[in-house]
Amino acid sequence: MPDWTRSHAARIAATAVHELEALVGISSPSGDRAGAERCVAVLTADLPAGALVERPACSTAGNADDLLIRVPGTGSRRIVLVGHVDTVISHELHQPLHPDPDVPGALRGSGTIDMKGGDVLALGVLRALAHDRRDELAEVALLLVTDEEWRTAPFAHAARFAGWDACLCFEAGELDADGRDAVVVRRKAAGTLEITATGVAAHSGARPDDGRNALLALAEAARVVAAHHDPAGPDRLTAVPTVLHSGEALNVVPAHGQLLCDVRADRLDAFDPVMAAIPREVGGATLVVRNLRAWPGMDAREPAAPVLARAGASLGRPIVPASRGGASDASHLATVIPLTIDGLGPLGGGAHAPDEHVLEDSLRSRAEVALAVADAVLRQQQPDAPGPGVG
Known part of the structure; x- marks a missing residue:
């Protein structure tokens, strides 16, 4: 030395x-x-x-x-x-x-x-x-x-x-x-996907079918994201739902919510198919997807x-x-x-x-x-x- x-x-x-x-x-x-x-x-x-x-x-x-x-x-x-x-x-x-x-x-x-x-x-x-x-x-x-x-x-x-x-x-x-x-x-590369859901509130006991459930929409979005998890694939993509917020009361159909997902891969472009696969509507609730932070x-x-x-x-x-x-x-x-x-x-x-x-x-x-x-x-x-x- x-x-x-x-x-x-x-x-x-x-x-x-x-x-x-x-x-x-x-x-x-x-x-x-x-x-x-x-x-x-x-x-x-x-x-x-x-x-x-x-x-x-x-x-x-x-x-x-x-x-x-x-x-x-x-x-x-x-x-x-x-x-x-x-x-x-x-x-x-x-x-x-x-x-x-x-x-x-x-x-x-x-x-x-x-x-x-x-x-x-x-x-x-x-x-x-x-x-x-x-x-x-x-x-x-x-x-x-x-x-x-x-x-x-x-x-x-x-x-x-x-x-x-x-x-x-x-x-x-x-x-x-x-x-x-x-x-x-x-x-x-690393990204933080944010999926926000907007539904319609309703009494979950008296008239649940009048609501549009944001929580269920986000649950489907989480399933779609997790389905793209492929750490052994060509881009070594990991796609992991990590944080979910939805619902304000026990007896109310959730009208709003947010899901965060951690995604990582060899290329930033590898996140695009994940985002594209997330539906924009589930059960009448709308979903909006964006990448909050993209690290090369x-x-x-x-x-x-x-x-x-x-x-x-x-x-x-x-x-x-x-x-x-x-x-x-x-x-x-x-x-x-x-x-x-x-x-x-x-x-x-x-x-x-x-x-x-x-x-x-x-x-x-x-x-x-x-x-x-x-x-x-x-x-x-x-x-x-x-x-x-x-x-």
Whole structure:
């Protein structure tokens, strides 16, 4: 392992728990401006010399502005590091960082693995690249957004980074079945289908047949969606009804309702047949279908392969490619940066759950992986001249 990787991984590990404790100590559910601003204050408290701080508008109107930290250089390579500070955990259920009573060596707390642990590592990589002012580097930027978990608006930042050399995203890391460090180079496209039903209310005992049952219409829509579930098919499509709201009283035919369905596939276009198959009328109740949020898929297997091979050789242990079904902002940036590598965060588990945790030892081992990947990006051959930096 090169001295550069070893020494900076040690520096990151030395401060990571303290920084993670500060970040996880802040309750920052998506949409909470005060929590996001407190996270930004923590993340900007100890920046390298020459770092420039910007607050670009969040993709979601009304949210706290996102955070962009830039460190310019004199070389030709441009790398953007990506994370998010929002969580799905409410203020009432928030847990600060504390030792996990069930998992030895684990630190439990809200947002630890999704993805404040990754934010800490990303900040460490930024500091490492800035500390040595690598000759290859034209600019390294760290983009931390405040709305990743519940965003339905289009992602606002992709065009700004079009043509950059690499995007490194710090969602949770993983090991493969053989215990090797893995990073994510392929993700499914993701959508949230909303089906709303409008029927006619009627007394369910006195004159039920005068009503038009929105609940039954949504039940049929759920059946149709589930019938398209085909994870072993050509698009690896999963189609899962997940939330149903309908009915206001025991003795009233439901006149309104909403069904949400989670759909994922290799292509966004794979959702079109699912939406087209949902009937627009069932038993006199009308149905309206729309895709509330569409996240593109990513497939960086080809451009990432030589980088991972070089990084693994440098590190002295393999770094292998992995696929993941969950959505990530890496997918948005992969549409404009072919070399996009995700899953560079620490190891852990329990995302979105009370037992969410990171493995403390992985803060160093995964810092080594992230630094090795960043170093491999800087050392790869570049045939084209760089474009302008952000700004």
